[in-house]
Amino acid sequence: xxxxxxxxxxxxxxxxxxxxxxxxxxxxxxxxxxxxxxxxxxxxxxxxxxxxxxxxxxxxxxxxxxxxxxxxxxxxxxxxxxxxxxxxxxxxxxxxxxxxxxxxxxxxxxxxxxxxxxxxxxxxxxxxxxxxxxxxxxxxxxxxxxxxxxxxxxxxxxxxxxxxxxxxxxxxxxxxxxxxxxxxxxxxxxxxxxxxxxxxxxxxxxxxxxxxxxxxxxxxxxxxxxxxxxxxxxxxxxxxxxxxxxxxxxxxxxxxxxxxxxxxxxxxxxxxxxxxxxxxxxxxxxxxxxxxxxxxxxxxxxxxxxxxxxxxxxxxxxxxxxxxxxxxxxxxxxxxxxxxxxxxxxxxxxxxxxxxxxxxxxxxxxxxxxxxxxxxxxxxxxxxxxxxxxxxxxxxxxxxxxxxxxxxx
Amino acid sequence: xxxxxxxxxxxxxxxxxxxxxxxxxxxxxxxxxxxxxxxxxxxxxxxxxxxxxxxxxxxxxxxxxxxxxxxxxxxxxxxxxxxxxxxxxxxxxxxxxxxxxxxxxxxxxxxxxxxxxxxxxxxxxxxxxxxxxxxxxxxxxxxxxxxxxxxxxxxxxxxxxxxxxxxxxxxxxxxxxxxxxxxxxxxxxxxxxxxxxxxxxxxxxxxxxxxxxxxxxxxxxxxxxxxxxxxxxxxxxxxxxxxxxxxxxxx
Numbered sequence: 001x002x003x004x005x006x007x008x009x010x011x012x013x014x015x016x017x018x019x020x021x022x023x024x025x026x027x028x029x030x031x032x033x034x035x036x037x038x039x040x041x042x043x044x045x046x047x048x049x050x051x052x053x054x055x056x057x058x059x060x061x062x063x064x065x066x067x068x069x070x071x072x073x074x075x076x077x078x079x080x081x082x083x084x085x086x087x088x089x090x091x092x093x094x095x096x097x098x099x100x101x102x103x104x105x106x107x108x109x110x111x112x113x114x115x116x117x118x119x120x121x122x123x124x125x126x127x128x129x130x131x132x133x134x135x136x137x138x139x140x141x142x143x144x145x146x147x148x149x150x151x152x153x154x155x156x157x158x159x160x161x162x163x164x165x166x167x168x169x170x171x172x173x174x175x176x177x178x179x180x181x182x183x184x185x186x187x188x189x190x191x192x193x194x195x196x197x198x199x200x201x202x203x204x205x206x207x208x209x210x211x212x213x214x215x216x217x218x219x220x221x222x223x224x225x226x227x228x229x230x231x232x233x234x235x236x237x238x239x240x241x242x243x244x245x246x247x248x249x250x251x252x253x254x255x256x257x258x259x260x261x262x263x264x265x266x267x268x269x270x271x272x273x274x275x276x277x278x279x280x281x282x283x284x285x286x287x288x289x290x291x292x293x294x295x296x297x298x299x300x301x302x303x304x305x306x307x308x309x310x311x312x313x314x315x316x317x318x319x320x321x322x323x324x325x326x327x328x329x330x331x332x333x334x335x336x337x338x339x340x341x342x343x344x345x346x347x348x349x350x351x352x353x354x355x356x357x358x359x360x361x362x363x364x365x366x367x368x369x370x371x372x373x374x375x376x377x378x379x380x381x382x383x384x385x386x387x388x389x390x391x392x393x394x395x396x397x398x399x400x401x402x403x404x405x406x407x408x409x
Numbered sequence: 410x411x412x413x414x415x416x417x418x419x420x421x422x423x424x425x426x427x428x429x430x431x432x433x434x435x436x437x438x439x440x441x442x443x444x445x446x447x448x449x450x451x452x453x454x455x456x457x458x459x460x461x462x463x464x465x466x467x468x469x470x471x472x473x474x475x476x477x478x479x480x481x482x483x484x485x486x487x488x489x490x491x492x493x494x495x496x497x498x499x500x501x502x503x504x505x506x507x508x509x510x511x512x513x514x515x516x517x518x519x520x521x522x523x524x525x526x527x528x529x530x531x532x533x534x535x536x537x538x539x540x541x542x543x544x545x546x547x548x549x550x551x552x553x554x555x556x557x558x559x560x561x562x563x564x565x566x567x568x569x570x571x572x573x574x575x576x577x578x579x580x581x582x583x584x585x586x587x588x589x590x591x592x593x594x595x596x597x598x599x600x601x602x603x604x605x606x607x608x609x610x611x612x613x614x615x616x617x618x619x620x621x622x623x624x625x626x627x628x629x630x631x632x633x634x635x636x637x638x639x640x641x642x643x644x645x646x647x648x649x650x651x652x653x654x655x656x657x658x659x660x
Contacts, residue, residue, distance in 0.1 A: 299495065353497040
């Protein structure tokens, strides 16, 4: 069959006939192109209205002819990558560089601002090192939230959703609330320990694995029902926490509140050494799955048609997402709006469907937003802590502005 | 050859499909026709393994669709559903490029690009290949989807009502493209059609489905008879000799 295919397309007479048939359908001004036109080159050229297209199609026709003689074909002149035009490529890499520069600047500002020693001196780096933990936390959390949200939105076919609502945050809240509820102030101290960090992460991943495994592998597997049950379970766990919080003494409640608002300073430096390898493995796996994510984004029918085991990959991706979300939440606490905002901005800025291009931009955007928010809170408003607040205000308005100007998701 | 043996699918006690036994020979265009809700699309989606069946077996070119790896089947059979809505924003060429996924796993080679170019040109989409899908008319988009399944380069192509959204001219062109794909490229095209006259003119075989059963299967000449069509569609149908073959008149 391949031979037949090749013959059909390289035979000039067939090309001429094809152009004669197709011409009138797409191009109104080719009445002159008769089916008896001499060569493939001439027919293709007369069949195209646009000057640039003429060259492109001509080259393609020549390339097709050449291909019958050479086994290794050259890159098609009409090839389109994830970024279809030169302008799109230039724009993407300009934005990527700009975002990277902004993220770097924000991180450097965090290290250098209010640093009493002259830049570059030994004392400067000593102080900077003390602050480096915060930078590391920002980079890790941005990575987790960005990768997890983009991948989650892809498998759920929903661009206005965030994995945070799937019970991760209410589970975190519940674990910490019960620690304080049952053990009092000592519970808060215990909540900062490494074993507690691992328990929190483990519980969240097991919870997610159970939810996804049960809901997505059954006979009536349905993504929408899974989302709904996840949200309802999250709300249920949330009310359980609220109930316990009502019974606490004001002092204990105060201690607890500090842990429940997402904040960079919540993170313990010793946890980072555990977090980094896990995050790297989960994120790396998502990166390797990127071409499959591109196909999953087309929906069930198209993915199955293209030979992807859609159900299995959905569960694998969701498990990786839950690992990343669990690490991020266990490190700094709930950040409901952050992942959503970063994914949204990344899609708007990248303007491509390919996850290999969206992921890096989302990560850099995440670092820029988080570092920028942390910096302005700490040094402009002297309100170190609740980064979530400024992210929602600034990020939300930027998002609204952008979407109203562009008019589409 | 596509072989269905005792295929059954039940939705509820009242609505069920089958048992269907059917053999669709390789080559040419085979049209599935029948009234709404007869089960044409369900049969097609089961053949294309987008939906599981409750009982029975389906084989395409000797491969059982339930047990063969989906990855391998993707190089044998491709299917296009009626409703296609993608969240992703794609250009025509990017969309058609996805048809190469079973071979390239996402990394397009020069050979993949050549097939993509052919599919696009085959459906006359060359000038539109840089456009985004949301910038196309319904008919152009429909052609882009068909170009995608043709780029998949499978011997068997299943299409669920590809004439949806197409006007008279584009319907005719689409059927001509499919007929040529069947003849020149040796594809086996199975297509759900609503217009019996289109089926009669372009298909090599017509399969009439009614109440979840295949009630008639044969050449257009065998199916284009008033008593057969009146029975299939539950409405009086006359067949007259038109200038280009038999015409069903039902209004």
